[in-house]
Amino acid sequence: MLNNIDLTVLLQDLSKAAVETAQMNGIGLALSLLLGVPLGLVLFLTGKGLLWENRVFAFGGNLLVNFLRSLPFVILLILMLPLASFLTGRSTGPFAASVPLAIAAVAFYARLVQVALAEVDRGVIEAALACGATHWHVIRHVLLPEAFPGLLRGFTVTAVSLIGYSAMAGIVGGGGVGFLAINYGYYRYETDVMIVTVIALVIVVQAIQSLGDWAANKKDHKVRD
């Protein structure tokens, strides 16, 4: 059982791991918003019958996203090591790990953005074009606001998946809460520590999901029948 010394050490380790997890996922999520939304928009708008219809672009974009999403994350992690060390100057630590995480998150979220945009009624796009909207107007005043609840829900799913992925980042020395659970619980047979970390993860994921759902529902004015 845990004694006092162990508990202090554990709390220290846990808080260090929490910071690492937050760093990795924060960077990953920020980039998924920054790059995933535009990529999702391009995937959607180059589709058939849409504003930027372009078969080559649509095919290429889909291929890229599918490729990145079909790679098991562990393999992506290893494949991206050279890129990570080039970008961050080191090949271990949360910043290095955030490179493959961000790539996975961008590809994942881009697809969810595309799906959310596809839900927007084409008639509404047409109505905006009929009143003289530019493509930018359509994106800014129609697509993004109309798809907003879907975008939020997708973002929540991305955040939760990313926390799962980030546990694997420990393999390349990324650290984080998930890795703590693996280290203590799996490699050192300290089941109680593992349980504590797992509970912490469950609480975090639950909180993110609830917050995401709450925000999405608040913004959702669609009629559902």
Place this chain on the structure above:
Amino acid sequence: MIVLEKVNVRFHVRKAPDVYAVRDVSLHVRRGDFFGIVGTSGAGKSTLLRTINFLERPSSGRVIVADQDLGMLGPEALRRARLQIGMIFQHYNLLQSKTVFENIALPLKIAGVGEKETQQRVNELLELVELTSKKSAHPSHLSGGQKQRVGIARALANHPQVLLCDEPTSALDLETSSAILELLKTINAKLGITMVLISHEMRVIKKVCNRVAVMLDGAVVESGTVYEIFAEPKHPFTVDLVNRTQNLSLPDRLLKSQYGDLVKIHYRGEWAEEPVIAETLRRFPVTINILHGNIEYIGEAPIGTLVAGIQGEAAARESAREYLRQHVAKLETIHAQ
């Protein structure tokens, strides 16, 4: 106001000949007209309407709106031209995420109108469509009729010269449909906006339009004033449409059991107001049995149709029919004994 010259819209179909959604349509809509385009679904009405604001670019032909040849315009100029052409839709196409106010403000935002002016204009429009109380509601909380009113207000936001109406009442019940049509009529009359409305229902056209084109398989088969089309439809398809609207079909049983002559009497204009039947009965020893009848007013002008059986001696029937023929617009003998 709107001139269409030999407009064609062609779609490519894989491994098949091209399909013409619109073929060789030439139309002229005058300023202030309430122009109807009627036809069954799939006749190309919707595609034709969309060429008027170039949502659908014609494969060939010219579209001229307010003296601007839309085909000659670059993207920016086309965008400017579209500010002058409002459009409403069968399914309203409102932004679900925005309030009524924000929906109506959208075209103003697009046109770059300032905050204060937008406020004022939206409030004006809300008053026009009688929705001031729903200003902050989201479309999901509105009835179909209210949604269409928002659609109308949005389409009018930038003071367009033309309003395109794509089956605006087809998703509404009869009563709401009438109210919306009344509103469109008022907008046409009071604001002088040129209207083009498409519908599959002659009833709708008859209620609001002054001129109409009949479409069949992508082509306009007949056009003219609504009165002309109703009074003397020429193309068999138009005849069929008009008859269906007047609902003058008789049950077979009734047709078979009639003895005497069976005639269809058409009245036009002032004839409809003369007591021709009474006069015929007074002059000739016949009885006239009215089986079916209908008088409609298109604008102020009446169009009447009666289906009647004439009984009596052969000579008297003949003279009665002759007298009727001279005093009504048209007499059709369905069968004579």
